[in-house]
Amino acid sequence: MRRPDDACPCGSNATYAMCCAPFHAGAEPPxxxxxxxxxxxxxxxxxxxxxxxxxxxxxxxxxxxERDFVASLEKHVKRARYRGLRILDRDGPDADGIARVLFAVDVAVAGRDASFVELSSFAVDDGGWRYVGGRSMPKRAAGDLDALRIATFSVASR
Known part of the structure; x- marks a missing residue:
């Protein structure tokens, strides 16, 4: 069970209570x-x-x-162990209001490595930022994460 003074799993170096907990409770991320x-x-x-x-x-x-989505994710969460997040690059919002975040996730699903790199797109909708979609690749195929940026990911993932 997560306590409010535990480190936030998002890697921000803040406590969960001061970081993602308010958003999970209904506040809108800025x-x-x-x-x-x-x-x-x-x-x-x-x-x-x-x-x-x-x-x-x-x-x-x-x-x-929503109940089907929630049930599916609850099954996934029981099998997954999220081990870390690293933000690689970000941009926007652009003229169309789209912001992008490139990140790497270390995760194991059912004991097997399923780590990936994703370029996600976000837009404001229904009063807050919302996830539009993303393109991902296995982390092992992404190459040097220190050099990876949105522009190079876009080329590498085509």
Whole structure:
């Protein structure tokens, strides 16, 4: 059980109470990176309702009933162990209001490494930043994470 004074799993070096807990309780993250961090923490801590709430209205999972989405994620969370998040790059919002965050996640699912790098897109919708979608690749295929940026990820992932 997570205590409020525990470190936030998003890697911010703040306590959970001072970082992602307010967002999980209903506050709106002020920008795309904070939403991305809060979504990672929600995966790590098993907060599927937050993950559903922060999907953009155009995201394909919004077509599913919330109870089905939550049930599916609850099964995933029981099998997954989130071990770390690293923000690699960010930009935006652009002229269309889209902000992007490039990040790497260390995760094991059912005891097997499933770590990945993702370029996620976010837009303001329903009063706050929402996850529009993302493109990912296995972390082992991403190369040197210290050199990886949005522009080079876009080329590498095509």
């Amino acid at each position: 920008d795309a990176e904070r939403l991305m961090r809060a979504r990672y923490a929600a995966f790590a801590l098993g907060e599927p309702r937050f993950l559903y709430r922060t999907l953009h209205r155009d995201h394909e999972d919004r077509a599913r009933p």
